[in-house]
Amino acid sequence: MNAVYMPVIGLEVHVQLATASKIFCSCSTDSMGAEPNRNVCPVCLGLPGTLPVMNEHALRLGIRAGLALSCAIRDRTIFHRKNYFYPDLPKAYQISQYDLPLAEGGEIVITGDDGAPKRIRITRLHLEEDAGKLVHSAADGRLEGAERSFVDYNRGGVPLAEIVSEPDMSSPREAREYVQTLRRLVRYLGVSDGDMEKGSLRVDANISLKKVDGATGDLLFWGERSEVKNMNSLRAVERALAYEIERQRILMERGGTPERETRHWNDGAGVTTAMRSKEAANDYRYFPDPDLPPMLVTEAMEERERRALPEMPWKKAERFTEQYGLPAADVEVLVESLPLADYFEACVAAGASPLRASNWVRVEVFRVMNERKLPADAFPVAALSLGRLVAMVDEKKLSTTVAREVFDAMAGGKSLDEALKGAGAAQGGIASEALEGIIRAVVAQNPDVLDEIRSGKDGSGKKRKFLTGLVMKETRGQADGKQVQAILDSVLGELL
Numbered sequence: 001m002n003a004v005y006m007p008v009i010g011l012e013v014h015v016q017l018a019t020a021s022k023i024f025c026s027c028s029t030d031s032m033g034a035e036p037n038r039n040v041c042p043v044c045l046g047l048p049g050t051l052p053v054m055n056e057h058a059l060r061l062g063i064r065a066g067l068a069l070s071c072a073i074r075d076r077t078i079f080h081r082k083n084y085f086y087p088d089l090p091k092a093y094q095i096s097q098y099d100l101p102l103a104e105g106g107e108i109v110i111t112g113d114d115g116a117p118k119r120i121r122i123t124r125l126h127l128e129e130d131a132g133k134l135v136h137s138a139a140d141g142r143l144e145g146a147e148r149s150f151v152d153y154n155r156g157g158v159p160l161a162e163i164v165s166e167p168d169m170s171s172p173r174e175a176r177e178y179v180q181t182l183r184r185l186v187r188y189l190g191v192s193d194g195d196m197e198k199g200s201l202r203v204d205a206n207i208s209l210k211k212v213d214g215a216t217g218d219l220l221f222w223g224e225r226s227e228v229k230n231m232n233s234l235r236a237v238e239r240a241l242a243y244e245i246e247r248q249r250i251l252m253e254r255g256g257t258p259e260r261e262t263r264h265w266n267d268g269a270g271v272t273t274a275m276r277s278k279e280a281a282n283d284y285r286y287f288p289d290p291d292l293p294p295m296l297v298t299e300a301m302e303e304r305e306r307r308a309l310p311e312m313p314w315k316k317a318e319r320f321t322e323q324y325g326l327p328a329a330d331v332e333v334l335v336e337s338l339p340l341a342d343y344f345e346a347c348v349a350a351g352a353s354p355l356r357a358s359n360w361v362r363v364e365v366f367r368v369m370n371e372r373k374l375p376a377d378a379f380p381v382a383a384l385s386l387g388r389l390v391a392m393v394d395e396k397k398l399s400t401t402v403a404r405e406v407f408d409a410m411a412g413g414k415s416l417d418e419a420l421k422g423a424g425a426a427q428g429g430i431a432s433e434a435l436e437g438i439i440r441a442v443v444a445q446n447p448d449v450l451d452e453i454r455s456g457k458d459g460s461g462k463k464r465k466f467l468t469g470l471v472m473k474e475t476r477g478q479a480d481g482k483q484v485q486a487i488l489d490s491v492l493g494e495l496l
Contacts (some may be wrong), residue, residue: 004212014201014202016158016199024053027041064308079295105121208226230267317332348387351390353391353394356394442467442474464492
């Protein structure tokens with residue numbers, strides 16, 4: 001019998017919400033680079049007598065994400081205590097949502113392995129607090145050879161939206177695209193920065209294999225699922241799932257049965273290793289948090305977030321392709337960020353051609369953003385000014401070389417007019433009188449070339465092209481080529 005093994009993959013994605021303070025207290029959410037255990041207080045440390053207070057902005061971001069995923073928003077939900085003992089959890093429980101999540105029943109559409117659109121169902125989106133962070137270190141001089149672990153609670157209490165999918169993905173590639181699409185969406189909406197390396201977006205993957213008859217398609221066996229953790233990049237998601245699929249397949253072919261367990265992805269070694277047996281919901285002893293009242297989402301609150309939703313990135317991508325004729329690679333970059341997409345469209349509205357505007361945004365704008373570590377909405381060059389500058393390049397009133405010099409001056413704080421003046425350029429191009437003076441000077445400086453043209457040895461026009469090149473170099477490419485040719489012919493006509 002020819003058996004076929006079919007992967008069944010579902011993902012749980014934890015998205016750190018872009019709030020300034022934690023979900024139940026006023027402590028800062030800036031845990032990166034802060035001194036350990038600096039951004040903590042009695043509330044997020046769970047000290048006796050403290051009471052949590054819900055962060056309304058975290059709720060609004062959760063509603064926004066749920067609506068963008070086409071979820072139904074629950075009008076009444078409650079928080080539960082999820083009990084488990086681990087050093088990164090100061091209260092010995094996590095405040096989360098259990099059977100009444102904030103949002104349910106949405107979807108994301110990706111490209112399936114067959115190239116057709118594939119709908120990935122969203123089971124739920126619920127809010128919860130993050131745990132602290134364990135830091136493992138070699139021992140100091142007092143404990144030679146030992147290893148020590150430390151706990152940093154700065155991250156504890158940071159608001160998370162956990163987005164759980166149905167097991168609708170069939171390959172590591174589909175899982176990667178799902179995460180990539182979800183990351184793009186939360187960044188685009190301003191819900192989260194989605195930085196996987198910093199832990200702002202973390203992925204847990206549940207994977208099992210179906211063993212089916214290759215001839216009839218009948219299900220022969222369905223293995224237990226493993227949960228894979230510690231995947232901190234898109235590449236790691238794909239690699240970890242590929243490894244786990246192969247591990248389970250080999251085990252099943254040898255007559256073994258995959259265990260229901262949680263496994264750790266070791267990116268350096270390229271393997272998953274067993275961590276613990278997989279917990280069930282009753283293992284966590286969920287019960288309603290008595291310190292937090294029910295959370296109500298009014299129709300007005302939901303409608304406000306719905307009206308604030310922008311054009312979705314996949315819709316914008318379709319429109320950019322059809323309306324502006326941009327290549328897929330350009331579209332993918334531009335729709336990654338709503339401020340960036342708006343900036344591009346404002347450049348086009350100011351007169352720049354779409355393809356050239358896209359190129360300038362992807363190359364020059366990104367260069368300055370990366371050098372200065374700036375977000376798109378803090379970029380110092382106004383879209384109107386860049387659009388006018390790019391339009392001058394389109395109209396051949398300015399060379400690309402000079403335009404880049406002008407752009408750098410604008411990025412340094414100068415206006416378009418000031419930058420043009422500083423570069424020796426003008427918005428109207430080079431006047432005919434000035435250009436004629438430059439051409440006469442170039443001809444005068446090259447008498448040998450003029451003599452060859454006079455002698456009739458320039459039948460192919462190479463010498464004229466040589467003089468034209470010198471003029472363009474002298475004008476730094478600002479002159480119009482046809483205008484140069486016309487004036488040069490006129491000047492040479494006088495001298496020959």
